[in-house]
Amino acid sequence: VTQWRRDPRLLWRRSGPRVVFLAPDVDALGMLDGVGALIWELLEVPMEHAELLQVLGERFELPQEQLDTQLRPFLTELRDQGALVQDDAE
């Protein structure tokens, strides 16, 4: 089971429809808008990947399989940028 949560060390601000962030040990700023900013809001509390997929699928009326082909790489990229933490459990 994969769970996603915001990295508590991240510095960030909402700016209108965007989220601006500065990850630990990274000098470049990151920015999220649109669906990215929505995912950020949803992750105010940690969420399992399946639950996130379900919420977004219902919101955008898309099949979860199709959505997941884009969601997983996006979340992985945010993890690599230091914005999210991925917790994997049995």
Next chain:
Amino acid sequence: VTEPVEQFVRLVARFGLPPGVGGPAAGARDHVACDPPVEPLGTPHWRTFLATVAHARLEGLLQAAIDASELPVTDEQRQEAGECHADRCASLLGLERVLLDVVDRLERAGIDTVVLKGAAYAHLVYPDPSWRVFRDNDLLLPGEAFHDAIRELRAAGYERRLPEPRPGFDARFGKGATLEGPGGDELDLHRTLVFGSFGLRIDLDELFASAVTFQLGGRRLKALGPETRFLHVCYHAALGDPVPRLLGVRDVAQVLHLEAHDTDRVLDLIRAWQAPSVVARGMELCRTVLEIEAGGPIASAVAAHVPTRREIRAIESYVGDRRGFATKVLASLPYLDGVGEKLTFLRAAALPDQELRRSVSGGGSMAWFRRGARTLAHRRRGGGSSPPRTLSERRDGRL
């Protein structure tokens, strides 16, 4: 600033607050709600407005007001304001990272810190930290650790802007020192909340003992507790500048609206720090600057206080016509213990080390003396004090 621009700026400065804060205001006039503007500003006015907002550090409140559709703007203006705010957010995050590094460095050296103003208010006082913008970091340090802190920070590349007047002055009498970081960031180190007579009455141990914490970057940093914070926002708004800063007054209204403080404890502190006139002025500024009535038991208590001549002189030394370093020094003398303490303070103020004289007045002892004497001579010619308008009105019982 023209009238429509002024109206827009005031709307932004008071965004998210009700017409009255802190509780019912005794004798308050009925609030007459002005019709909010329905049309966006034209281009020339918009340019002035945006510059004014940036100067007053209100970009966060502007963005929030636009998001809430409480300010009419064109699509182009919305985009421009959004870009200004996103730029400001980038600076804020950089400042917060610096703050974490500085606090970490000082803590490793065994130096206690309390974050003042900017980052602390953003995370503790405002509904969303993006509403509260700041341009530097402020840290309160124990007086006895002041020099150790500066030494630590020098090792990290920080430079002090002005030297200490005389050895020992910072730890005993000073308000603090401004440092510039290797990345050009400004860091204000504070020993107390305000220089001069009001600063000398503050119980510095209380500031640390009652501190609370807030979360930043996965760490917990200390900030002033709700009651000492209440007084600090009033000191800053009431004594900081002769023309009060909008954001400083907004902080007063925001703290009153938040009501995180214990009223009795605040009243105790006002008495102990002899600050009713300062708090009264802070609350008056809410009304005169933001058109927000400050009410409740604290407002009633300070409104009933009639300031003494000494109090009026003390306030005048910060924001009156003859404000200045020399008048602050003179107004401080009654609050120093013993002749030795007064002489040490006077000596450091009147004859600081050469390095400071050169930095401030570009010359030797005479240039420094002339600088101070000008203020004092002006004060005598004026026939004594000319209290700020609102205070003199208070003495005459007109408020």
